[in-house]
Amino acid sequence: MEFKEVIGKRRSIRYYLPDKPVEMEKIQIMLEASRLAPCASNLNVLRAVVVERDNAPKRLIDSIAEFNSTHILQAPVLICWYVDMQAWKDRAERMKELIDIGALEPTHGWSHEYIDNVYMKTRRKDPEIINYIEGGMGIAFGMLAAVDQGLGTCLNTCESEEARKALGLPETATVLWIMSVGYYAEPPETERQRPRRPFEELFSLISYGTPFKRDERVVEELRKAKMIQL
Numbered sequence: 579m580e581f582k583e584v585i586g587k588r589r590s591i592r593y594y595l596p597d598k599p600v601e602m603e604k605i606q607i608m609l610e611a612s613r614l615a616p617c618a619s620n621l622n623v624l625r626a627v628v629v630e631r632d633n634a635p636k637r638l639i640d641s642i643a644e645f646n647s648t649h650i651l652q653a654p655v656l657i658c659w660y661v662d663m664q665a666w667k668d669r670a671e672r673m674k675e676l677i678d679i680g681a682l683e684p685t686h687g688w689s690h691e692y693i694d695n696v697y698m699k700t701r702r703k704d705p706e707i708i709n710y711i712e713g714g715m716g717i718a719f720g721m722l723a724a725v726d727q728g729l730g731t732c733l734n735t736c737e738s739e740e741a742r743k744a745l746g747l748p749e750t751a752t753v754l755w756i757m758s759v760g761y762y763a764e765p766p767e768t769e770r771q772r773p774r775r776p777f778e779e780l781f782s783l784i785s786y787g788t789p790f791k792r793d794e795r796v797v798e799e800l801r802k803a804k805m806i807q808l
């Protein structure tokens with residue numbers, strides 16, 4: 579499927595074919611996509627436990643918010659996305675590896691010594707924020723890979739600490755969201771693309787309060803490419 583159409587076709591799916599199993603190859607492709615998403619310091623803090631609904635521990639199902647229970651039980655697979663702070667201990671080594679493969683160049687000032695003496699001593703934003711941003715990116719990559727393969731997904735709020743315990747994850751782990759995955763009961767196009775706030779309300783050009791003006795020709799192009807279906 580064309581990239582723009584993948585974006586346009588994605589919906590949060592809440593009706594699945596409960597008895598149509600999802601091939602593990604397709605789940606693997608989702609995970610492969612997620613692994614290739616950008617990650618701060620190349621740390622790969624985002625991880626996942628894939629659980630088949632029929633073998634899911636009751637404690638895990640109970641950790642998912644009540645308002646999700648109907649569609650959760652229809653989806654044959656749950657991907658439990660989490661971040662693990664343990665990954666941070668390898669920060670210097672992961673950065674040095676980027677230098678060794680030429681992604682960070684000496685011409686730009688990068689060296690192993692620079693990592694130890696400058697990079698590692700630079701005050702960073704709260705690691706939790708970085709983890710959440712990275713988590714969101716990886717989850718999005720996996721989600722788009724699902725759409726590309728004809729699968730539907732939805733993110734589901736859970737009680738994070740309960741889900742962590744149900745999955746037997748270490749205390750350094752934080753469960754972000756639980757994704758239901760399955761074949762949709764009806765093609766996503768039968769449901770309208772969900773409404774969004776107006777473009778100009780969301781995006782500014784140069785300064786806050788000056789809307790980034792939408793070019794209608796671009797909108798028309800994106801409609802033809804099936805990205806905008808509103």
Ligand SMILES: Cc1cc2nc3c(=O)[nH]c(=O)nc-3n(C[C@H](O)[C@H](O)[C@H](O)COP(=O)(O)O)c2cc1C
Pocket residue numbers: 588589590591592643646732733734735755772
């Ligand atoms: C961080 C996050 C959490 C969400 N949690 C839930 C949830 O618990 N249950 C649910 O049905 N949808 C959930 N959603 C899906 C949103 O409701 C959905 O993305 C939004 O309504 C727009 O619809 P669309 O995804 O079909 O474009 C979540 C989405 C995000 C990004």
